[in-house]
Amino acid sequence: MKPFLYETADNIIKNNSESIHDCCLVFPNKRTKYYFRKYFAQIIGKTSRPPKMIEIGKLIREITGFEDAEKLNLIFELFKIFKKFNSNYSFDSFYRIGEIILSDFNEIDAWLVDPQQIYRNIKNLKEIDSHFDWLTEEQKELLSNFWKNFLTEKSSKEKEIFIGLWNLLPDVYAAFTKYLISQKIGYTGLIYRVLSEMVDSDNVKINKCQRIFFLGFNALNKAELKFFRYFEKQRIAEFFWDGDEYYMSDKKQEAGDFLRKNINDLRIKPADFPKNFTKNKHFNIIGTSLNLNQAKLLHSIIKKDDEKYGDDTAVVTADESMLFPILSALPETIEKINVTMGYSFKFTPLYNFIIKFFKLHLFFEKHKHKSFYFKDVLNILKHPYVKDYNSKISEEITTIINDEKLIYLLPEKLLKSEDKLMKLIFSVSKNEGNTQYLLNNLLNILFIFFDKNKLESEEESNSLKNEYIFRAYKKIKRFREILNENNEKLSLKLTYEILTQILKSDSIPFEGESNEGLQVMGLMESRNLDFKNIIILGVNEGNLPKISRAPTFISQNLRFAFDLPLIKHQDAVFAYFFYRLLQRAENVTLIYNDLVSDSNSGEMSRFILQLLYESNFEIVHTHFNDEIFIQSRQFIEIQKNHAVSERLNRFIYNDSGNSENKAFSASALNTYLTCSLKFYYKYVAGMKEVEKSDDEFTPAEFGSIMHTALELIYKDLTFENNDKIITESNINAIASEIENYVLKAFKQHFITNKSYSPEGIQIIIKNVLTNYVKTVLSYDKKYTPFKIVSLEKEKAYNTLLNVKINNKNCKVKLFGIIDRIDKKGDVFRIIDYKSGNKPKGNFSIENLFNKETKNKNPNAFQALFYTLIVSNMKEFSGLKLRPSLYYARSMNRFDFSDMPIINEAFGKLALDENVTEMVLPDFKEKLTDLIEEIFDINHTFKMTGNTKNCEYCEFNKICY
Ligand code: SF4
DSSP states (O other), X not given: OOOHHHHHHHHHHHHTTTTGGGEEEEESSHHHHHHHHHHHHHHHOTTSOOOEEEEHHHXXXXXXXXXXXXXXXXXXXXXXXXXXXXTTOOHHHHHHHHHHHHHHHHHHHHTTOOHHHHTOOOSSTHHHHHHOTTSOHHHHHHHHHHHHHHHTSOOOHHHHHHHHHHHHHHHHHHHHHHHHHHHTEEOHHHHHHHHHHHHHTTOOOOTTOSEEEEESOOSOOHHHHHHHHHHHHTTOEEEEOOOOHHHHSOTTOGGGHHHHHHHXXXXXXXXXXXXXXXXXOEEEEEEESSHHHHHHHHHHHHHHTTTTSBTBEEEEESSGGGHHHHHHHSOTTOOOEEEEEEEEGGGSHHHHHHHHHHHHHHHHHHTTTSOEEHHHHHHHHTSHHHHHHOHHHHHHHHHHHHHTTOSEEOHHHHTOSOOHHHHHHHOOOOSTTHHHHHHHHHHHHHHHHHHHHXXXXXXXXXXXXXXXXXXXXXXXXXXHHHHHHHTOOOOHHHHHHHHHHHHHTOEEEEEOOOOSSEEEEETGGGTTOOOSEEEEEOOBTTTSSOOOOOOOSSOHHXXXXXXXXXXXXXXXXXXXXXXXXXXXXXXXXXXXXXOOBTTBOOOBOHHHHHHHHHSOOOEEEEEOOHHHHHHHSOOOEEOOOHHHHHHHGGGBOOTTOOTTOOEEOHHHHHHHHHOHHHHIIIIISOOOOOOOOOOSSOHHHHHHHHHHHHHHHHHHHHTTOTTOEEXXXXXXXXXXXXXXXXXXXXXXXHOXXXXXXXXXXXHHHHHHHHHHHHHHHHHHHHHOSEEEEEEGGGOOEEEEEEXXXXXXXXXXXXXXXXXXXXXXXXXXXEEEEESSOOOSSOBOHHHHTOSSOSOOOHHHHHHHHHHHHHHHSGGGTTOEEEEEEEETTTTTSTTOOSSOEEEETXXXXXXXXXXXXXXXXXXXXXXXXXXXXXXXXTSOEEOOSOGGGGTTOTTHHHHO
C-alpha cells in the first residue's frame, strides 16, 4: 500500500525534477507537511535542497503580514467600539453577545459575504427583490422566511432587542475591522478577507514560487477558493486531492461533496480518482458496553496478533477522552508507540480543581461574602492535589465538618491552620477586587502544585502533570494581564465562565515526530495519512459526525441564502475524514460503545450503517458480549482460602457474645446476587466505598429525610395514644404540620442548630419531600383505622437461620431495620418506604435469586426478607403477615397497590397475607441455599458477568 502523500511526493518529483526548488507546496496542516517531507526526503535523497513547504494558515499570514489577535482581546476591542453605538451594556452583559458577533464576523469574512447586505434590515419583503437581485429564487424565499417572522408576527421584547442589535452590526463591523486592519491584526476570517482583497488587486507575492502545489485539501472557504483560483488562472497551480472513486463518483456520498465542489468551483478538469476503497479489505465492527471496555477490547485485539499491529497501524479515536485508557490498554509487547493528538485540558484533574475552587468562591459571593458551603469545602479538600499536598490538614478539617455537622463555614474557621495551601484556597477579599485577588491566589496555588510535583519525582506522570499546570498557569496569567490591560472589572461569575472556556478549549498537544511504531491519534490528526491496519474507537453517533452548533445570530435560512456553511457541511467533513482514512487500509476494526448513558447515545455511527448497507464488503459485525468480555479482561476471582474463610466465618453465629459476629442484611445479599466480588469487597474484606460524586443531595439523603419525617409524624400520633390506633381524623389533624415535620427531619439530618432553615436547592427538596409525605399519608388515610406496631428506630429485627456450611450445621443471623409494622384487622403489614417510583413488571421467587437476570427486583427481595425475619420471631409466630412497599412517587396513582405482585405458575398474584404465607417457605429455602453458597469453598467470589452492574459500582476503579 502506497500512502497518498508518498505517491504525491513521487509524482511531483518525477514531473518537476528540474524546477523543484522553485515550487511551493501548500498543505492543509502541519502534520500533512511533516509526513510529506519525510517521504519526499526518502525519494529525493537528503542532500537535495527541498522546495518551500508550508501550511496554508502560515502562508496566508506570511502574504498578508497580519497577526492573530487573542480572542479575549478582540472581544474587549469589540466592546469598546460597540459602546460607541450603544452604551447600555456592561462588559458582563456584553461578553456572550460579543462572542457570537465575533464568531459571525469570522464566518462572514472567510466566506466573503458582504456584511452590509447580510445585516441589512428589511422593513418590507419587497425590498428583497430590489436589494438582492443576485440571489436565486430559492435563496430569496429563505430570506423572506427569515424576515417574515419579524414583519408579520407580533412584536416582542426579544425581537425588538434583536432588531436593535442587528441594525448596529453593519456600523460596528465597519469600525471594528477598520481598527484591526490599521493594527495589522485580526481573527482568521478577517485575514482571509484581506487576502481576498490582495487577490483582487493582483498583489499576491510568494517568494521563489514558479509553480504552486496544493495537497490534500478538502473543505475550502470562499476566500481559499478564490486564492487557489488566482493561481489556477495563471496556470501555475496544481491540485492533489486525496479522494477515492467510491465516494467521488456517487453524488449521494457526502464524503465527496467538498472535493466535487472544489473541482467545479476551480473549473479544473476532474481528476481520475483511484479505486482503493473497493479493494480487498477485512472489516470488523464490534459493539461493546462502557468506554473503558473499548480500551480493554483494543488490548485483546492487538495482543492476539501483535506482529500484525506494529508499524503501519493506527489506533484512532473519535473521542479524545479515550486517550489515556487507550495508552494504558496497549500491550507491553508493542515496543514503539507514537502519539499525535490533543488532549483536552477539560479532562485533567487540574481543570476539575479549578472548577471546584471557583464554585467554592461563587457560593461565598452568593452568600453575601459570609460563608462557604460545606459540600464545596469537602469537595476541594478531597481533591487529590489537595490531599497529596497535606492529607493531615485536609482530613482534620473534614472531620470537624462531619463531626460538628457544619453546613455554612466562616472563612476564619478554615484559616486557623498555618497551612500555605489552605490559606490560598480559603482566603477571601471582601472588597471589589475579589476577582483579581482570587486569580492571584489561584496562580500561587498552581505554583505550589508545580513545586510539589517537581520535588517529588522526575517520573513521567509527574512531568505530564507539570505540563498541565504550566499551561494552565500561563493561560491564567495571560488572562489576568488582559483584564488589567483593558481595565475592566469582571464579576466573579463571568471570570469563571471565561476562564473555564479558555482552559476547556486548550489541548495539551502530544505531537509525535515519528512515523515509526504504532500510531495513536485523533480523527482530525489522521488527515491525509494512510495505514494498512486501522482500529477506530468511539465510532458512535455523536462522535462521528461530531456536530457542534456554535451560537450565531445568523439563522439557517440566512446562511442558506448567503451561502454560509450549514450543519450538513459538518456531516460531509466528518464523512470525508472517515472514508478517506479507510480507503487504502486493508484491515479495519471499528469499535463503538452500545451502552446508553448521559454522554453516549448507545448508537453506532451512521457511517457504520452506511458501510453495512451500501458497501459490498463482507463485514463481520459482532457484539463483544459479556462472556467473551470476561475471558478477555483480567478476570478477578477470589478463592476462599484460609484467610478469606476466616473473615467470612464472622457471619456464622455463635452465642459467645463475640463482637465480631456479623449478620446478613437484605442489601448484603442483594449485593451478592448482583456481583459476588462486590460482596467480597464490601462485606468480607470490609472495603469502604470510594466517595461518590459532588451531588448536592444524594438519593440516600433524600430517602433518609423522608423516612425520618414519617417516623416523627407517627411517633407523635401514637404518643400518649395507648392503643396506637391511627384514624382518619388523626391524619387530618397533622395535615397542616407536614412541612414542619419535614423541616424537623432536615434538622435531624444536618444539624442540631435550631435556627437552621433550608436554602437554595434544599428548599426545592423540602417541597418535594413534603409532597411525598402528604402522598403517603393520604394513602394511609384510606387504610385507616390501623394500629402502629413499631416504627423504624425502635428496634432492629433479627432472626437465626439454620444452614449447612461445608457440611456442618450452623446458624447465621439475618437482620433488618423495618420502617414500620402496622396492623389492621388481623393482618400485619411489614412496610418499607421507598422515595422512588414503583418499578415496572412483577417478580418471581426464582428470579429474585437468579444472578444472571437483568431484571432484578431487590425491593421485593428486601420486603420478603423482612417478612421472613418477622415471621420467625416469637411474638409474630403464626400471625398473618404481608410485605408492603410504599413507593412515594407512584402512590398517588389511582391503581397503586402497596402489595408486590408475584408471577406464579397459575398467574399473577398480589402478595397478600395468604399468598405471602404460601411463598415464604420457598423464599426461605432459596435464601438458605444462597447463604450456603456464600460459604461454599468451591464457589469463588468473582466478577459479575453483567457489565451493566459495573457502571455505577463503587469498586469499578479496582476492577477496570
Ligand atoms: S465493578 Fe463490576 S465486577 Fe467489579 S465489583 Fe463492581 S460489579 Fe463486581
